[in-house]
Amino acid sequence: MIFADSQRFPEDIVSQSANGGQGIRYHRADSQEDQDAILAFGERHRLASSVISAITYDYKAKKNVTLNITSAQPIGGKNAPVLESHDHPGLYAWANAAEAERYGRLAMEAREAGHRTWLGRSTVRSLRPGTVFDLIGLPIDPAKADAEHRYAATDITHLGINNLSGEAIATIAQRLGQGAQKIDASDALATGDALTPISAPPSLPTELLKLAVERGYGNTFDAHAANVPWRPELEDRSGARINPRPTAPGPMSALVVGPEGQTSPSGPDELWCDALGRVKIRFHWQQAETPDDRDSCWVRVLSRQAGPGMGWQWLPRIGQEVLVDFVGGDIDRPYLLGALYNGQGEGGISATPGGDSTKTQADNVFDSASDHRPSGQGNTAGGNSPAWHGAAETSHRHSAALTGFKSKEFGSASGYNQLLLDDSDQQQRLQLKSTQHHSELNLGHLIHQADNYRGSFRGTGTELRTDAWGALRGGQGLVMTTWAHPSAGASTAQPAGDMAPAMALLRQADTLARTLNQAAATHQTVQLSSAIGTQGKDQSRIDPEAAPLKALHKVSSGMVDAKDQSAAKQDAQQKITNASPDKRPHLTDPAIVQTGKAGIGHVAGQNLQYTNGETLVFESGEDTNLAIAGKARIHSGQAIGLLAGAINPGDGNTGLKLIASKDDIDLQAQSDEMKFLAKKDIKLVSATQHIDFAAAKKIHLAVQGGASITIDGGITVQCPGTMTVHASKKSFAGPEQQNYGLPRFPENPFETTPPKFDFKLTDMPGPDGAVLSETSWRMVLAADESEALTHSATLMSGQSDAQGMLALSSD
Structure with missing residues (x-):
């Protein structure tokens, strides 16, 4: 039965025809009466809320839709409190204020209809819910208008008994295995036992039972004024919901579907979602032969953390089984709690919704695992079994000790990213890994691993590796050390x-x-x-x-x-x-x-370069060795200083040795003097050839005693003492000149030129800055602006000209 407008309910047939069409009498019931009547009629009042306020938010329109409805009828007496209802309608309950007004008015009319009702008891057999009747002869304020004596029936309980004799009723009861009944017993009337063989429920009013026993029929009914709109209300008579929704029985499982309703991914298209990260699902009870109308609305996915510009991002892929719950039990507002492993096996034949079967997997999916090859890789759908499990402790060498997160590359490729925590006893391990270029970070107990298989031992500590390029950056600095503790016995929790x-x-x-x-x-x-x-x-x-x-x-x-x-x-x-x-x-x-506590080794298969902008220092507490298989080159823009024996003499009293086992030793001073100084002897020895002394101007040989030989255009011999010449033959010939080829040295290719400036001094960076003319400036080397203001060491300084250009000072 559908009630639409209580003010247009059809009139009860008795009310329409009895008493000349004036209505149903308020009268006693008697066998002598020719018309049914209403025997009891009373008014009931409930104090209900007279104001309804609610608000809902539309996230797409980014606006609130508010509702505030006041009852059009007085509820309660003049001293009754004003009650306000704040029933939450949920998000985006109404599209606009007009729609909110409509639903709010319906909810308020439900409260108004339930605020003032009437309870009655009658013998009118024609009364039905959804009919109206006029009540005449009612001794309640006869001055009221006739329209206020018109009522709409909303709830009726009919009770009738067969008009058989007591002997007949007892016979029927005996045949049905029931004991003798005493119709006039008050306790029997209270329980309804006198009405057998059809037992009346014990909740029936005693007065109604008495009426039915006495007259053979009776009813009780609820009614309200026919001029007040009737609206459906909750079972507890508290009114109606302002946004009634069907409720779900609880969480359900479903499958994530694609844009065409498919439950299997198509190539690399394994994920389908909208801009808000929502997916579509299909409940198992939605399965049918055709895909029409089987998919859900866009469904949000529960995250461990979600906020503006932050959160935990995880979306289930097409074909994965998920657990679905509902906001407030509203079946139209589902959300995903998470994904479920469903235990579908690997290899063999997998069932499909249509009863068809997929192709049998090859037997090699059951091969044993090894360090570099996992076993059981025949999954036919995503998310069917855990990435790590302890079901094969003996063969896979762990008992559910692996936990973490593992993703999967889109498409049929086998790539993945994972964060794995291994809690095996005395073998704790953490791995952050991407199969892209085999890039991974391993901490703790290092082993080989192939999916669920814990392989052989590889070491302990830390491993950071990739087959591609690597970079390690620290904006404030980096510390790399092999000292585990600052001091013996110190805690490991030392400052970083x-x-x-x-x-x-x-x-x-x-x-x-x-x-x-x-x-x-x-x-x-x-x-x-x-x-x-x-x-x-x-x-x-x-x-x-x-x-x-x-x-x-x-x-x-x-x-x-x-x-x-x-x-x-x-x-x-x-x-x-x-x-x-x-x-x-x-x-x-x-x-x-x-x-490095034991040392640092820098080894390169090809080039090893040390380049810096200021000073390069090589120091050792003992020896420094340079072993070079090819050529050694030392180029300096300025001086090269070599000092040996500054602390102790070398082995075998060696100071500095420069030896060429093959080819020449070429020492040149191409622009200034070359000096050979020794506290003791200087020896020049040629084992197999001669020694040449040549100079562009003169050669002067002298000793501390005063004797000297000077060779220039001539030869001058000076000797304060005796000059002794031993020769088997002496010969002095005439003058002869023979030129000796002297080396020609290259000019310095580096020209010393003053720096050229093309800078303009302005009050702010950029083209809009005003020129600062005739202003002093200085240039410093600093890390930032604040350090530059207090820096004492000036690299360059000067004063800007009339156009603001920088120029060096004369000093």
Whole structure:
């Protein structure tokens, strides 16, 4: 039965015909009466909410639709409280305010209809729900208009008994196996037992039972004023929902489908979703011969974390089985709780929805696993079995010890990405892996692994590998060390920037450099710029107050704030090195510090290059060896200094040896003097050939006693003592000239030219800056703007001209 408009309900046939069409009488029931009547009639009031307020949000239109409805009829007396309902309608419940007004008005009319109702008991057999009747003779405010004596029946309970005699009823009861009944017993009337053989429910009112026993028929009914619209309401009589929805019985499983409703991916198209990351599904009970109307709406996927610009991204793929729940039980608002493994086997024949079968897999899917080959790779649909399981402990060497996340490459390819955690006893392991170029990071107990198979042992520690290119970047610096702990017995939870071993080695390097530099100064050779400074005395590019080695030691000794990152960066810029409880070790500059407890080996199959912009230092506490299979070249833009024996003599009293086992040794001073100085003897020996002394002007040989020989245009012999000549033959011939070919040296190809500037000084960067004319400027080497303002070492300075162009000062 469908109720549409209670104000247009058909009139009850008795009300329409009895009493000259005036209605049904309020009267007693008697066998002498020729018309049915209403025997009891009473009014019932409920205090209901007189205001309905609700709000819903439409995420696509990005707007709220609000509702506020007030009852058109007074509810309760003048002292009754005003109750307001805030029933939540859910998201995007109404398209606009007009639709919200309509549903809100219907909900309010349901409350109005249930606020004031009437309860009655009658013998009118024709009463039915959805009919109206006029009630006459009712002693309730006879001054009311006739329209207010018109009522609509909404709920009727009919009760009748067969008009057989008591003896007949007892006989029927006996045949049906029931005991004798006493119709007039009050307890029997209360339970309805007197109405057997059809037992009445015990919830029937006693008065109705009495009426049916006495008159053979009776009913009770609910009614409300016919001029008040009737609306359906909840079972608890609290009114109607403002956005009623069908409810789901609970979570259900389903399959993710593609754009054509397919449950199997087509090539690489394994994922189908909308811009909001929603997918479509098909419940198992939707299976049919045709794919029409079998798919769902777009369904959201539950994430462990979701927010603006952040979250956990996971979308199930076509064909995967998922578990579906419903927001508020609303069957039209499903969402995915997650995916399900369904235990479909590998290899053999897989069932399909139509009863067909797929092609039998080859037997090799059941081959045993090894270090480089997994077993059981015959899955015929995605997501059917776990990537790692413990069902084969003996053959796969673990008992469900593997957990993590594994993805799958689109299409038929076997690539994947995975994060795996291995919790095997005493063999903990973590692997972050991509099959693209075999790129992976392995931590802990290193083994071979092929899918679910734990292979042979490979080592312990850390492995970072790829078959493609690799890069390691740290914007604030990198520390690489083989010292596991800062000190013996120290905790492993040391600060990440702790570099005590590196600091000690750098201090030793600085001490050695300064010692050898002092020796170089003493012996008048080229001093070490790493010890005396490169940008000035005790200055370097990274620190204007320290030479390179000392500056690097200072970089590694930084101490920064342990709580605030901004304060830590400021401490690093200020090169704070003082230790305190609220400080932590950290590099002060973006340097790379490498320390090896047993050594560092740099080996290259082809080229190995060391290039820097300031100073390159090679130091060793003992020996340094350069073993070169080919040619050795040392090119210097300025001086080359060699100092040997500065601390102790070498083996066999060797100072400096320069030996060419083959070919010439060529020593040239192409622009200035070449000096050979020795505290003792200088020996020039040619084992098989001659020795030539040639000069463009003269050759002068002298000893401390005063004797000398000068060869220029002539030969001058000076001897304060005796000159002795021993010869078997002496010959003095006339003058003769013979030229000796002297070497021609190349000119220096590097020209010293002053720097050329083409810079304009403005008050702000870019083409819109105003020119700063006749303004002093200086150029410094600094890490950022704040450091440049306080930097004391000036590289260049000058004053801009009238056009703002930079020009060097005369000094």
